[in-house]
Amino acid sequence: MRLVRLKAPAAPENLKLVEEDHPEPGPGEVLVRVRACSLNFHDAMVMRGVIPSADGRIPLNDGAGEVIAIGEGVDAFNVGDAVVSTFFPLWSGGEPTPAVKLDIPGETIDGYASEIVCRPARCFTKAPAGCTYVEAATLPCAAVTAWSGLVTHGQVKPGDSVLVLGTGGVSIFALQFAKMAGARVIATSSSEEKLAKLRQLGADDVINYKTIPDWGGKVKELTDGRGVDHVVEVGGPATIMQSIEACRMGGHIALIGVLTGFAGEVSIPALFANQIRVSGIQVGNRSEQEDMIRAIAANELKPVIDRCFPLEDIGAALAHYGSGKHFGKVCIEID
Template structure:
C-alpha cells in the first residue's frame, strides 16, 4: 500500500510516498481503507519542526480521517466490516477527565497517522461517522470539531441565551459557531477579513469585528454586549490576545485556551482573572465520549462542517502549504478514493 511519511527536510517538502505491506489487524483492532483525511495546524507545525513536542521520523502524519472497516481482529465487538468510522485523536481517552488520557497515544505523532491507503486502529479509538456527512466532512471532526464541542458543551455547559466569542474563522472557531448556534447561543466572530466576517454571519454569527480596524477589539465586544461581556471565549490567539479575551469576558465567564496562532510569548496578569472570577481552561481536544455525543448532535441538527477546499491525498504537500498561508475559511480535506 502507499503511505506518505515525513522524513528529513523541512515543511511540506519532507513528505515522501513509500510502499509498505497492508497491516493485519490484531486482537481488538480494525483495519480501515482510508476514504478521506483532514489537516490541522498541528500537522503543519510537526512538519515544520515547530511543534512543542519533537517526534521521531519517519512519521506518518495526520490524526483526522474517516475510512471503511475492511477487516477486524479477534474479539472486536464495536464494529463490523463495512462500517464507516472516524479516528479519535486520543487513542486512549475514552471518557472522564483529562487525567484518563495517555499522552503517548496521539495519532499523527507520536503514533503514526492516517495519510495512507490503509490504517489500523484500536476498536476503542474509533467512532461511527455521522450518517448525514460525506467522507470529507466526517474526516474534519476528530480534532477541530471535538475541541469546540468539548470546550463549549462538555466542559462549558453552554446554555441558550449565552454569548460566545469565536476568534478567527479556522476549523475550531467555525465549529464553535455552529455548536453555539445549535445550543441557542449568540456568537461574535473576529477576523481580519470583512469577507470572512460576512461568511460567518451567513452561518449565523450575531456580529463580526474586524480586529485590524479595531485593534482593541475587546472594547467592541463590550459595546455589542452592552457592557456585560461574553460567557465563553474560543481563544486561539495565545498570550497576545489573552488580555483582550479577559477584558471581553463577563464575570464568571469562561475562556477556553486552544491555540497560539498569534505567538507563544506574552504576559498574563493573574490578578485580572481573580477580579473577574473568569474560568480559564486548556482544551486538549476531547475524549471519545465527547466525540460520540457530538456526533449525535450533528445528526440530530443536520450540521455540516465548512470545507474551504479539497485536495487529493497524494497532493498533501500542496494542502500543507495552503493551510500554512492562513487564508482558509474552515477546513481543508484530502480525498483518498
C-alpha cells in the same frame, strides 16, 4: 497501498509518497480504508518539525473511512461501517492523565495519511450519519476541541453569548455548536469577505479586528457593557488580554490555541478581580466525541470545508493551510 511518510529532518519537503503492503488486523484491531483526512495546527507543527516525531512517521491525526476487515474480539464495528479516528485513542472518558498522551496519531504513533490503516478498535468511533467521509474527517481534533471548550467545560446554554476568534476549524465549529445551543455569537476576522461568510453561518455580530484593534471593548459595547459568557480563545499571547476584556464578570474562557506564540503577559488581577474561569483545552476524549457525533447527526450540522487536495499533494495542502487564507477545514481526499 499508498501512504505518506515524514522523513527526517521533519519539513514539508520531506513528505514522501511511498507504496507499501497493507497489514492484516490482529485481535482487537480493525482494518480501515481511509477516504479522507483533515489538517490541523497540530499536524502543521509536526510536519514542520516544531513538534518532534519519529523518522518516517505517517502524519495527520484526523482520518475517516470504511471498515474493510475486523480482527478477533472486535464487536464495536462491522465491515462496512463508516468510522472516524480519535485524537487520543487511550482517553476513553473522564479526567485526562499523562498516559493518554502516549498515543497521538501523526505524532507519537502513525497517523492517517494512508490508503489503509490497521489500528486497535479504540482508535475509532462511528462517523455521524449524513456526513460524507470528508466532512467526518474534520471532526476528531477541531470539532471535539470546540465541543469540549463550549459544551463540556462551558456548559453553553440558550441565551448565552459566545465570542469566537477567526475562521479556522475550531472557531467555525464553535460558532456552529453555539448556534445549535441557542446562543448569540460574535465573531472576528481581518477579512470583510470572511466576515460575510461568518454572518451566513449564523454569526449575530462580526468585528474586523484590523479596523477595530480594541475588539475586546467592541464586544463589551455590543453586549451593553456586560461582556460575553464564553470566549473560545485560539490566538494566545497576542489576543488573550482582549479576550479577557471581552469576557463578562464570572464568564468562561476556553483557552485552546497558540496561533500567535507560546508565551506572553497576562494581567492576573483582570482574571481574579472579574472571577473569570479559564479552562485549558487540548481536544477531548472518546466519550465527548461520541456525544458530539450524536448531536451533529441529530441537528444535521454540516462541517465547513475550505478545499480538498489529493494525497500526493499533501505538501500543497500544508502550504494552503499555512497561508491563513482558508475558511473552515483543509482536507485530503484519498481515492
